[in-house]
Amino acid sequence: xxxxxxxxxxxxxxxxxxxxxxxxxxxxxxxxxxxxxxxxxxxxxxxxxxxxxxxxxxxxxxxxxxxxxxxxxxxxxxxxxxxxxxxxxxxxxxxxxxxxxxxxxxxxxxxxxxxxxxxxxxxxxxxxxxxxxxxxxxxxxxxxxxxxxxxxxxxxxxxxxxxxxxxxxxxxxxxxxxxxxxxxxxxxxxxxxxxxxxxxxxxxxxxxxxxxxxxxxxxxxxxxxxxxxxxxxxxxxxxxxxxxxxxxxxxxxxx
Amino acid sequence: xxxxxxxxxxxxxxxxxxxxxxxxxxxxxxxxxxxxxxxxxxxxxxxxxxxxxxxxxxxxxxxxxxxxxxxxxxxxxxxxxxxxxxxxxxxxxxxxxxxxxxxxxxxxxxxxxxxxxxxxxxxxxxxxxxxxxxxxxxxxxxxxxxxxxxxxxxxxxxxxxxxxxxxxxxxxxxxxxxxxxxxxxxxxxxxxxxxxxxxxxxxxxxxxxxxxxxxxxxxxxxxxxxxxxxxxxxxxxxxxxxxxxxxxxxxxxxxxxxxxxxxxxxxxxxxxxxxxxxxxxxxxxxxxxxxxxxxxxxxxxxxxxxxxxxxxxxxxxxxxxxxxxxxxxxxxxxxxxxxxxxxxxxxxxxxxxxxxxxxxxxxxxxxxxxxxxxxxxxxxxxxxxxxxxxxxxxxxxxxxxxxxxxxxxxxxxxxxxxxxxxxxxxxxxxxxxxxxxxxxxxxxxxxxxxxxxxxxxxxxxxxxxxxxxxxxxxxxxxxxxxxxxxxxxxxxxxxxxxxxxxxxxxxxxxxxxxxxxxxxxxxxxxxxxxxxxxxxxxxxxxxxxxxxxxxxxxxxxxxxxxxxxxxxxxxxxxxxxxxxxxxxxxxxxxxxxxxxxxxxxxxxxxxxxxxxxxxxxxxxxxxxxxxxxxxxxxxxxxxxxxxxxxxxxxxxxx
Numbered sequence: 088x089x090x091x092x093x094x095x096x097x098x099x100x101x102x103x104x105x106x107x108x109x110x111x112x113x114x115x116x117x118x119x120x121x122x123x124x125x126x127x128x129x130x131x132x133x134x135x136x137x138x139x140x141x142x143x144x145x146x147x148x149x150x151x152x153x154x155x156x157x158x159x160x161x162x163x164x165x166x167x168x169x170x171x172x173x174x175x176x177x178x179x180x181x182x183x184x185x186x187x188x189x190x191x192x193x194x195x196x197x198x199x200x201x202x203x204x205x206x207x208x209x210x211x212x213x214x215x216x217x218x219x220x221x222x223x224x225x226x227x228x229x230x231x232x233x234x235x236x237x238x239x240x241x242x243x244x245x246x247x248x249x250x251x252x253x254x255x256x257x258x259x260x261x262x263x264x265x266x267x268x269x270x271x272x273x274x275x276x277x278x279x280x281x282x283x284x285x286x287x288x289x290x291x292x293x294x295x296x297x298x299x300x301x302x303x304x305x306x307x308x309x310x311x312x313x314x315x316x317x318x319x320x321x322x323x324x325x326x327x328x329x330x331x332x333x334x335x336x337x338x339x340x341x342x
Numbered sequence: 343x344x345x346x347x348x349x350x351x352x353x354x355x356x357x358x359x360x361x362x363x364x365x366x367x368x369x370x371x372x373x374x375x376x377x378x379x380x381x382x383x384x385x386x387x388x389x390x391x392x393x394x395x396x397x398x399x400x401x402x403x404x405x406x407x408x409x410x411x412x413x414x415x416x417x418x419x420x421x422x423x424x425x426x427x428x429x430x431x432x433x434x435x436x437x438x439x440x441x442x443x444x445x446x447x448x449x450x451x452x453x454x455x456x457x458x459x460x461x462x463x464x465x466x467x468x469x470x471x472x473x474x475x476x477x478x479x480x481x482x483x484x485x486x487x488x489x490x491x492x493x494x495x496x497x498x499x500x501x502x503x504x505x506x507x508x509x510x511x512x513x514x515x516x517x518x519x520x521x522x523x524x525x526x527x528x529x530x531x532x533x534x535x536x537x538x539x540x541x542x543x544x545x546x547x548x549x550x551x552x553x554x555x556x557x558x559x560x561x562x563x564x565x566x567x568x569x570x571x572x573x574x575x576x577x578x579x580x581x582x583x584x585x586x587x588x589x590x591x592x593x594x595x596x597x598x599x600x601x602x603x604x605x606x607x608x609x610x611x612x613x614x615x616x617x618x619x620x621x622x623x624x625x626x627x628x629x630x631x632x633x634x635x636x637x638x639x640x641x642x643x644x645x646x647x648x649x650x651x652x653x654x655x656x657x658x659x660x661x662x663x664x665x666x667x668x669x670x671x672x673x674x675x676x677x678x679x680x681x682x683x684x685x686x687x688x689x690x691x692x693x694x695x696x697x698x699x700x701x702x703x704x705x706x707x708x709x710x711x712x713x714x715x716x717x718x719x720x721x722x723x724x725x726x727x728x729x730x731x732x733x734x735x736x737x738x739x740x741x742x743x744x745x746x747x748x749x750x751x752x753x754x755x756x757x758x759x760x761x762x763x764x765x766x767x768x769x770x771x772x773x774x775x776x777x778x779x780x781x782x783x784x785x786x787x788x789x790x791x792x793x794x795x796x797x798x799x800x801x802x803x804x805x806x807x808x809x810x811x812x813x814x815x816x817x818x819x820x821x822x823x824x825x826x827x828x829x830x831x832x833x834x835x836x837x838x839x840x841x842x843x844x845x846x847x848x849x850x851x852x853x854x855x856x857x858x859x860x861x862x863x864x865x866x867x868x869x870x871x872x873x874x875x876x877x878x879x880x881x882x883x884x885x886x887x888x889x890x891x892x893x894x895x896x897x898x899x900x901x902x903x904x905x906x907x908x909x910x911x912x913x914x915x916x917x918x919x920x921x922x923x924x925x926x927x928x929x930x931x932x933x934x935x936x937x938x939x940x941x942x943x944x945x946x947x948x949x950x951x952x953x954x955x956x957x958x959x960x961x962x963x964x965x966x967x968x969x970x971x972x973x974x975x976x977x978x979x980x981x982x983x984x985x986x987x988x989x990x991x992x993x994x995x996x
Contacts (some may be wrong), residue, residue, distance in 0.1 A: 189616050
């Protein structure tokens, strides 16, 4: 079953007086199955972030449609969009986006509080997630008191606590050192194995090598895709590298 | 390097930061303009031509000093805010290859441009407005003779010197800030992690105690002189209380709220409490400043306003009769001759003395201790709150005045005290009298507070008292005085003429003559002048308050920008975010105003007592003045809020 369906997505940015038009996405189509772990790769300016913003319903496409669980995002009213985002999507950002006025625990609770959950329920959900992510000891600290890796794990906990249909991760390893990166990627694989659907945007080959499928975007289009199937992460890494070289040297389209 | 490189860069920087610099420039212009006006008026030659002009000049000079001090504080404060915001910009310049001396050059030009613009516009608008303000002042002090007003050169030079100095100081401060910092620190200075504030219980305790003590003093103080001596203590205590409760108390309360899980984990409370907790840490001192300033504005404006509006009341309290003649040496001066001379002057003007009061009395300086009045130097200093006067009259004089047959025993007295004396007896100079009547309707020749007119049986008792106090006071003992006072049914102008004639014919020592009409001018001069300064300082304070608020809003806006974005990503609706931030800001904004209102409420009684020292006894008038000032101030405050809130939203919703 498709959990996410993206059809002929196009996004054109226009400057205020319409004199300049920049095409960020020209024609993007793909779909994500339930329980999949998909990485989207592309260079800076390839339209990755635009795509993610549209998937997150933070931006609207010029044309085309996005279906989440069969529901067209464009049909959700402005009023319901926040609640929809809160209930169905979990976000992990490159720079964590934790609020420094909240403790780690309260940061994780934030979406639940907004959803009006009871304090008891929040605690019940937090315990297993915190244990799995290994953040139980720092739960009462503040973001500025913990390391980058811990911050990112807290952000993952915040994304997971609402039990979302889809976790959207935007360069999640971008601000982490190699050790923290490795541990986060292991964590993503682990979560995915428990059934969580993940869509990750990255230009880190290492990160993408952990995904089950990698989509390459170039000039606003899906240029190519790779399936990991039975490959090891190292083999996948090699394959992605090759593909990137091909793209960079101007290879033909394969998607 | 291109010509005028630094100058162009400096101008460009100012333009780029116009959102913050516009308010700074306006403040510069405003303070310079106000300083100029006050200075120009205070040194004006024209004031020397009026009687009491020198005193007024002293008063105005005091205003000049206060404006100078506050301008310095405000402008330096604002500058420090501006430079904090711009550190990142300078860090970038530094990293792009500019050395610190180049940055210094840019800053120098920026300051110079601001200074030139501020001084030019400020002084020119000061020149235009000072003439108008001078007319307002003349109107307030009820001076009707048109006076020429020239703009003194010294006003221009002192304004340039003072504000030039302030600009130089801010430049040095900024250079110091840049000099000390490393480029990477400059780039990052705004995003340093913030620690959660700790609850400082000791500070809360100190704050609560001093605020309580300040309020308590304000509430229990009954006597005006006491109010005078305790007022500054009370102000100090309340200030300490305000600062410590704003800083520590707010954090304490918010933490308490946060520890209540059921309450805390609700959408509305969750973000508000944690946001306020951190915001209070940065802003508590600023908010306490706003609160103290607002209170100062309200007290200054309402008291000077009340004193000015109530000037006729005060005049009547201080001078109960149109003309008062006091004969100090009754042994050697024939009171009868003086009286007939005075009345014949009235006859020449076709006037009769009305409500005439004519008596001989003995006034003794005393220190009151309950129902006993101590006589002697050792019992009081000049400003003791219990020092006062007893004015002794004999029954015969009193009967004539009130036109009623009365009788008194040897040890009985009648006390004229409008019921403020609760005791049954009165002991003075080793004699104890029984008070037969506490509230005789009679105004002697003394002010109302701490003084009593005492009616005794006859002249023998008066003489005994005189001899007894003469033993104690020796050289400086009192002797009998004869008092003659009456109302006149005439115009103030005629009253003045009569007063001048009487002074010429009988007004030589040991006789003193006072006229209400003659004192009216000096009253208007004093209270009009005070009101004028009150308006000026009030405006200045309001300007300062507004400025602090404005910059506070902007800072918070930039802080909230990121928070706003994150919360939206996590699933908070745009409307919800706005609502949360609004309620948060609203609370922070109006907390100082509400606290200032509470301060005023508690201070009310004490200030009325203080005003009694200035012979203003009309409590209702003062209450209206307070209410009026508060409403006007609150309206202004609200206006500023809505204006700055708009700027704030613009920043936040980027």
